Amino acid sequence: YVFNTDEDGLADEDMQKQLRELVAPAEAIFLDAKFEAELIELAPEEAAEMLESTGQDEPGLDKLARVGFDTLGLQTYLTVGVGLSLVDPDLS
Numbered sequence: 001y002v003f004n005t006d007e008d009g010l011a012d013e014d015m016q017k018q019l020r021e022l023v024a025p026a027e028a029i030f031l032d033a034k035f036e037a038e039l040i041e042l043a044p045e046e047a048a049e050m051l052e053s054t055g056q057d058e059p060g061l062d063k064l065a066r067v068g069f070d071t072l073g074l075q076t077y078l079t080v081g082v083g084l085s086l087v088d089p090d091l092s
Contacts, residue, residue: 002029002064007054027067031060 001023009015010032020028039047039059051059069076
């Protein structure tokens with residue numbers, strides 16, 4: 001589940017805990033879509049500073065992609081040829 005919230009919601013651990021319990025055993029991702037849109041427009045150094053100022057270690061969209069890939073059992077490989085999707089053998 002993806003919860004779009006504001007900066008206050010990102011800092012509200014009690015609310016996040018309640019929502020995580022509500023959707024368990026599924027994953028819960030919390031992000032501020034407006035903040036994420038602003039972050040994308042910045043240079044990497046500025047984006048890192050902005051993330052740090054809000055106490056986040058990675059952008060919400062990165063978390064969403066990582067959890068999505070993990071949930072689906074997908075892996076990413078960088079190649080010079082045509083892209084392939086591989087299923088995680090541990091999930092087969």
